[in-house]
Amino acid sequence: MGITILLFFILFMLDQILKFVMVKHGNTPIYIFGDGKGYFIKLNLTYNKGAAFGMGGQESTIFFTIISLLATIALIIICTKFNDWKRNKVQAVALTMTLAGCVGNLYDRFMTSIGVMDGVVDMVYFYPFEWIMEKIHLSYGIFNLADLFLVTGILVFAFDYIFFSERKKRKWQESE
Numbered sequence: 200m201g202i203t204i205l206l207f208f209i210l211f212m213l214d215q216i217l218k219f220v221m222v223k224h225g226n227t228p229i230y231i232f233g234d235g236k237g238y239f240i241k242l243n244l245t246y247n248k249g250a251a252f253g254m255g256g257q258e259s260t261i262f263f264t265i266i267s268l269l270a271t272i273a274l275i276i277i278c279t280k281f282n283d284w285k286r287n288k289v290q291a292v293a294l295t296m297t298l299a300g301c302v303g304n305l306y307d308r309f310m311t312s313i314g315v316m317d318g319v320v321d322m323v324y325f326y327p328f329e330w331i332m333e334k335i336h337l338s339y340g341i342f343n344l345a346d347l348f349l350v351t352g353i354l355v356f357a358f359d360y361i362f363f364s365e366r367k368k369r370k371w372q373e374s375e
Contacts, residue, residue, distance in 0.1 A: 203282050203295050210299035214344035215306070217242075218320040238326050245341050246318030248311070264312050267305035274298040287367060293356035300349025307345070323347070 221244045232239035278298055282291045307319040321341040332339040 200279065200282070202284050203278050203291065206292065206295045207299050207302075210296060210344075210348050211303055214299070214303040214348065217322070217344055218307075221320060221322045233326075238324075240326065241324040242322045243324060243341075245321045246316075247321050247341075248318040261312055264305065264308040267301055267308055271298070271301050271305050274301055287359070289359045289363075290356055293352045293359065296348045296352030297356065298352075300345045300347070300352060303343070303345025304349065307343075319343070321346075 221242060224244065226244050228235070229242040230238045230240075231242065233241075274294065274297060278294050282294055284291045304319065307316065310316040311318050321343050323342050323344070324339075329339040
């Protein structure tokens, strides 16, 4: 459980520190691996006042705050009962990443819903995704580290479960 708490704290703080830095930095873009003409990643402050991809308004923020709270409670229960760092490090990391992302978004939505923040702080533009979405005429979502942790955690957990859980189960049974 100690590893889960430590990793959760590190990921949550990385998300909050980057958001703090971006709010203090303002609207001047920061380019990672590139410049204004071409880049791989761009950090640029945006406030999301709605739900995912800015859809909806204040009502959706309250709704997603409640959904985030319920998901956080479920993930805390799952992490305390099923995070087995000895048997499955990949799933333990994935669940912890998902929890950190969920709590990061819950914190931002709560602070937005009580009026402390202007919205959820988003800042990451990932050019390869932006380029693909542009080519198929869809708008591209801007995200933050909590979103990245949440989505990556879910995908890694699902991938590990679908493709490796049976093999790991057989290995554990053989070792007993």
